[in-house]
Amino acid sequence: MTAENQKREISKYTLAVFLQTVGSGITMTYMNLFMTDYLMISAAAVSTTLLIAKLLDLVMSFVTGPIVEGARFKKGKYVPWMYILCIALPICFSLTYLDTNALHFPVVVRCAIIILAYVGYGVGMSIVMICRGGFLQLMSGADM
Numbered sequence: 001m002t003a004e005n006q007k008r009e010i011s012k013y014t015l016a017v018f019l020q021t022v023g024s025g026i027t028m029t030y031m032n033l034f035m036t037d038y039l040m041i042s043a044a045a046v047s048t049t050l051l052i053a054k055l056l057d058l059v060m061s062f063v064t065g066p067i068v069e070g071a072r073f074k075k076g077k078y079v080p081w082m083y084i085l086c087i088a089l090p091i092c093f094s095l096t097y098l099d100t101n102a103l104h105f106p107v108v109v110r111c112a113i114i115i116l117a118y119v120g121y122g123v124g125m126s127i128v129m130i131c132r133g134g135f136l137q138l139m140s141g142a143d144m
Contacts, residue, residue, distance in 0.1 A: 009139050017132065024125070031096060039101055041110065049111040056115070057122035064126045078131035085124050092120035 035046045073080040095117035100110040 006139065013132070013136065013139065020128075027093075034097060035114065039099075039110065041107055045107055045111055049114055050118070053115045053118040053122070056119045057126075060119060060123045061126045064123055065130055068127055068130045078134045081127050081131050085128055089121065089124040089128070092117050092124060096121060 032046060032050075035041045035049070036043055041049075068078070068081060071077065071081075096114060098113060098117070100113060103110075105113075
């Protein structure tokens with residue numbers, strides 16, 4: 001890989017990380033308003049839901065690292081994960097904003113759907129960050 005190609009790849013990597021961080025930060029902040037104002041879930045239920053989801057996400061973030069690093073695929077260590085997550089992450093993210101008012105579920109079920117979607121999105125993002133770190137090591141070589 002030439003120095004120019006390497007700079008181009010690192011620039012693409014940096015742009016992707018920046019856009020994902022900004023987009024995810026904005027939409028996750030909006031999630032609180034969406035659940036309280038549109039889904040009409042009480043603020044106490046929303047905060048409890050997000051507390052449970054974030055605690056589960058914390059536990060899963062410790063579990064995903066060894067799973068990703070221990071997996072061996074024919075196409076490499078990280079590439080298959082990225083292919084899987086290209087499908088799984090948008091699904092989990094969309095489920096986070098599912099209009100559960102139309103489904104007429106009780107609040108507990110609606111909060112459980114949000115927890116599962118949030119944890120799925122969080123686990124997916126943990127795997128993406130692990131893969132991106134591996135890609136960065138491959139792009140930069142021995143001198144990061």
